[in-house]
Amino acid sequence: MKDKTRILVTGGDMRQIYCAEKLSAVYDTYVMGFPAGSIPEKTNLKQAVTDSNGFYDFVVLPVPPLDENGSISAPFSDTEINPDTIRKLLKPDGVVFVGKYDKKLSDIFPDNKIIDYMKCEDLSLKNAIPTAEGAVEIALNELPVTLNGLEVLIVGMGRIGTSLAEILKGFGSNITVAVHNEKGSAKARMAGIRPVFTDKMDTDYKLVFNTVPEMIFNTDLLKRFSDDTLFIDLASKPGGIDFKSATILGKKVIWALGIPGKTAPVTSGEFIAETIAGIIRERSFS
Amino acid sequence: MKDKTRILVTGGDMRQIYCAEKLSAVYDTYVMGFPAGSIPEKTNLKQAVTDSNGFYDFVVLPVPPLDENGSISAPFSDTEINPDTIRKLLKPDGVVFVGKYDKKLSDIFPDNKIIDYMKCEDLSLKNAIPTAEGAVEIALNELPVTLNGLEVLIVGMGRIGTSLAEILKGFGSNITVAVHNEKGSAKARMAGIRPVFTDKMDTDYKLVFNTVPEMIFNTDLLKRFSDDTLFIDLASKPGGIDFKSATILGKKVIWALGIPGKTAPVTSGEFIAETIAGIIRERSFS
Amino acid sequence: MKDKTRILVTGGDMRQIYCAEKLSAVYDTYVMGFPAGSIPEKTNLKQAVTDSNGFYDFVVLPVPPLDENGSISAPFSDTEINPDTIRKLLKPDGVVFVGKYDKKLSDIFPDNKIIDYMKCEDLSLKNAIPTAEGAVEIALNELPVTLNGLEVLIVGMGRIGTSLAEILKGFGSNITVAVHNEKGSAKARMAGIRPVFTDKMDTDYKLVFNTVPEMIFNTDLLKRFSDDTLFIDLASKPGGIDFKSATILGKKVIWALGIPGKTAPVTSGEFIAETIAGIIRERSFS
């Protein structure tokens, strides 16, 4: 028996469609702003009803929710989606899910609860998987050598570092993890990886993944690496690799952000749906 | 150049000696209450000076620190070790490291700081490794089948569950992890393991490791498992398996506590030393 | 519909019973020489008919088939099992499966085909799994340190070496494989393990598994290892570690043979049954 809860999913890229598709297995789910061809053939999704005020219990906005004009960010849509339209369609006590909180949203939806799903711990944990896979994809595409037998440094043993280590063990890379403290060291050992402390790390690596949002790779440190070392920075801005120094020194650096949506939009959209469904369930909204 | 800090290590089992041995690489380390034969041949350890009051900066007591008589727990020692003697040997502002806090200690050392190293997060993390290895050792010893291809259930995806999963993947077991929430589910996926929610788990397993200190395996659930399923309960008391029901039903259950000290006393003692050294360093005692 | 082929399984240890049990899922299977209590409660196994000559299509003898008196090796049986009795029960063109060929068998069964199942490649491959698990069980039982982080040397990258590497990767050991040639080196790399050539190997290991039946560890080489290194020799006689030298030098060596039947009799017996069933099938006996 299907849940009667009505959800409107609007804006965003392919992720948003797969999020809607997954939600539609449980909830009465509507989409707005996607061309017909982008929606799966066999689907429970319905085109949004746009003339019934207070129709939806929830609205799901994308990552990020708004574009530079203050409209709903909707790269696939031919027409602009006005956030005020969305507010009217939402029930007075309806909830807004957004992919990254933006101050303007509080002005647009003054009476509604706004929940940033990107801040949920289980989504961060899950997103570590597509992020690590995307980072390895980049490395495979860029490097003229095999990952097998390669000297690889992972900086940080958090979620993404742990996921990377797991994948690279399968490739048979020679992995070292740079950590800040005994806790990081313990986590590395648990994963069967050799830890070194960040301030004592050597530089004989051909591939470096940075996952720590602290400036670690400054001019001095960068100079000590070989010119053909590939750096992939996965840390959120400002990242851990000095952009200016790396450019001057001619280092090969790839700043890789927002990987999940690019490399695995289906999985990534489904993760968002699972998180939203989890919140709806736990709060006994439904 | 050696640190001049003086540490007295006393009581306990083999772990305590290896802890002392490791500390002696950095600090001026003394032991009390160990027969000569139990100390490694080439060592920096010194027999404790017992007549100089206020001689030591730190004293390291074992897990647990006291026996039923209120003496220092010292199974290897012929003579009783009186905690008052230890207090006198310690500097007035000396620090006492203990393996598990006991109220009596505050009476014995009223003026000294008492630190329970078993409560340090990095030690808990590290101890997950010998605990998981010891649990697998038990399974290998008990089972007449290979772990390869075996249907194994791990309850809980914390430190010990994660370590167990890592090891059992190497054996090629068919692993399922029972988790309580989306976070546990995400951690299982990161490790490449199939998660199920605890309340929906099936019972076709030949080997079950419980790591969660909550009563999960009650009479009803236990009944649904095969009679030749082996349960290994690693959760601290009261554990997660109903003792009485398991006995009545004739289930094969092993309650495995304090594994690190039994199965890997050297590694385990070294972990304690690393934790103590970390605390000394971070507090700038030395 | 059950196969009408009649198989008699006699002699041997627990493995033999589990072999019979597994065969009974497909064939009409009888046992002789096992006390009632050793047979599973719910079973299709039948006690052997001993008075019908030429009744059985196949007879399965254990590993090894005969004891020192020339009787069927049957440690569980109160009475002696005379091989002539077995021959009479077998059809004139019946086939004898044995666990290791013994010349005397050709005299006892002059007209029957005798097949040594221990020589089948798929059984050797499968037995690598319980052998490796048993070897790791020994290491866990003997060592006072964790396998995690331990420097381990595996000599040989054949079946057992490959299985050992797979398991030890899960433990997070620092594994090196000693190989003889480029092929072994390639296989090690495929498994993600660092290879060294046997003649250039260093000796900084705490645990050594030998899988190669050639005298590698002679006096000179043994001397270069630490006194607390544990050697586990898995190679069939004469093995790869010089017994006399090791004894004189006081090295810790464990000669581990026939592991599958000891550590995992159920799995091991089932593997034998699968091999026998495979032979019966492929030869279109049934």
Next chain:
Amino acid sequence: MKDKTRILVTGGDMRQIYCAEKLSAVYDTYVMGFPAGSIPEKTNLKQAVTDSNGFYDFVVLPVPPLDENGSISAPFSDTEINPDTIRKLLKPDGVVFVGKYDKKLSDIFPDNKIIDYMKCEDLSLKNAIPTAEGAVEIALNELPVTLNGLEVLIVGMGRIGTSLAEILKGFGSNITVAVHNEKGSAKARMAGIRPVFTDKMDTDYKLVFNTVPEMIFNTDLLKRFSDDTLFIDLASKPGGIDFKSATILGKKVIWALGIPGKTAPVTSGEFIAETIAGIIRERSFS
């Protein structure tokens, strides 16, 4: 002390340069037909001497050795390389290494030994690694879902299948291996993977790697897979997937051949150099 053996490396792509570069660490190595910019800056490589007949002990030709005009296959060279020129530069008893034997070579080098290094077992083994990595790279690039948690089928448990399984375990895929016989089944179990027999396999997979050069995926079988299943065929021609049927049915199939040279030219070239050096060593040519 450097070996005086002179080797001429000519033709081919980047692999050939890295092969030459690696050989130059041991032998006196010359190159012909590569633009200056394609050769590493710090190198021992010398531009080939072209006017001394009988100068070289060995010549290394690429994969494949000849182009459609019968010249040395040399996509990087501005001018044609005439194989007769090469023959004259070679010693009368010099040896020709080629990447794939071509009948015409016997006419060109009637008096010289011709060795096909692609037929060496250790090179085939090693090439399984870049092949498997390249196949996973394709999957990562093509699929909008994560490999983690994905239902993956690997057909065949030879070198490439084994390498693929190793890598995909790291990703946490749900792997099944389709095998032909008990031996393949045993190898799958050793790797900790679930085997199924080819004639009984189900079709609930989102990703299929075929490594067996036999027509397995015919119209009937292909029809049973979902339309969004990605097939990657790694078997040498004619491969294992029916091209015509797959096209008509609109299946997503990628025929991936010669991966090592494309995805990992450095590693791939070094592998060739190791194989050639191994042959030179073993034959005591040097």
